[in-house]
Amino acid sequence: PSSGARGGTHAIAAYRLLLGDPRLGGAVRRVVVLGRPTLSRPVQRLLARDDVEVVVVAPHGGAWPDAARNAAEVLTEVPTRMLRGRLPAPVGWLDAWQTAGKAADAALDAVLDGPPESDGRRSRSGARVTGPGLARVVAGVLQPRDVLVVGSSNPVRDLDLVARWDAPPLVLANRGLAGIDGVVSTAVGVALGLPHRPVRALLGDLTFLHDVGGLLRGPLEHAVDLQLVVANDDGGSIFSTLEPGEPDRAGVFERVFGTPHGVDVAALCAAYGVRHTRVGDVDGLLPALATPGPGLSVVEVRVDRTGRRALGERLAEDVARAVDESLR
Structure with missing residues (x-):
């Protein structure tokens, strides 16, 4: 992207x-x-x-x-x-x-829209948000003049899988030694440098917490218009899709690789004086993303990571089946 x-x-x-x-x-x-x-x-x-x-x-x-x-x-x-x-x-x-x-x-x-109801319609009411589903919605609301700063780990990979643009927006990404270094500060800097273009950031909760100090703005600093979309799955889900996430490592996975943190993001944002919105299901995504408003704001999207590995496997299997049929 x-x-x-x-x-x-x-x-x-x-x-x-x-x-x-x-x-x-x-x-x-x-x-x-x-x-x-x-x-x-x-x-x-x-x-x-x-x-x-x-x-x-x-x-x-x-x-x-x-x-x-x-x-x-x-x-x-x-x-x-x-x-x-x-x-x-x-x-x-x-x-x-x-x-x-x-x-x-x-x-x-x-797959991302879920199974159809008995009458053939697809219902998304109350559906839990997945990482790829969130990235697809974020990509869909972006206009060509928009700017997106995307975090490492799953957010950039999810965006890479589902972003479909006729005219792409400007997408920026860090790839540091650890990948997640300074992404909040980077997004703030981008918004300061491009004040006349809408700027968003899509990042995971660990990336957000790693640089949460980037939310702090001193009284002598310029205000910034920036919406941070934080996919909060209470830990890291990238490793569940890799070798550490294999079933035979389940006994140690959660503490060593999942690293749940239990942080109250709303309280954290309040401490920094940053506007916070929490989204818990698919229906709440578009209203929260459509009107970012002025100033610095955080949209916390609760994302389910319990089935992340299985979701990736199903996506790959269904795509392989559909492609095979299309090329016959």
Whole structure:
């Protein structure tokens, strides 16, 4: 999402779930890398494949991203042969990705919107919010001139999976040593630097708490218009989707990796004099996000993380099934 290229008809939102399909990701033979692709394991596996030619574009020379040490070329600019279309894609290549992408989007929506009622209508009243569901709503309310600062861990990965924009907003993200360092302060700085553009931030509760001091504004400092959307699942859910979240580690997972904190976010915001809104279900999301209002505010969204691993597995399975049917 922070690439600036996440928009238009050629952007495949659920790309990372398509890279394992032999007809799509498996058919890739050349990858041109611009920037630092650190977000997705499927992308890293793609860049490490022996049958893929990796071309890294490093405009400033020096160090360049190549974790797998697999780069065939390191260039300072995109080769003119690619810019001039001298390397046309195989017939049907783009069509296949777009078809699969639409099928994947529909499968994701079907899971995130929940099962239909008996009369065929989908009911979302009182439904618990999931991380991907929250990211989808946040992405949906953003306009092209808006700015979004997105936190590390699951929020940026969720946004990466569900954000679909014709014209993308400006999306900024930190990738520090620990990933969550200084995100609240970064968002405040962005809002100060871009005072005439609506600025939001989407971040997890641990990221928020790690830099909660960024809420403090001294009496001599400028006011800032910024809405912080905090996905509060009382701990960290990223590890539940990785090796530590495997069932045989359940005995130690919660204290070591889940790290529940039990913080009263409303009381914390009150201590800093920051406006706070709590959202507990899907129905409350849009009203809270639609009118951020002036000043600094926090929208605390209670997110369920108990089934985070299972949700990820179901999303991947349903997408794979839908894509397979779409490409037959």
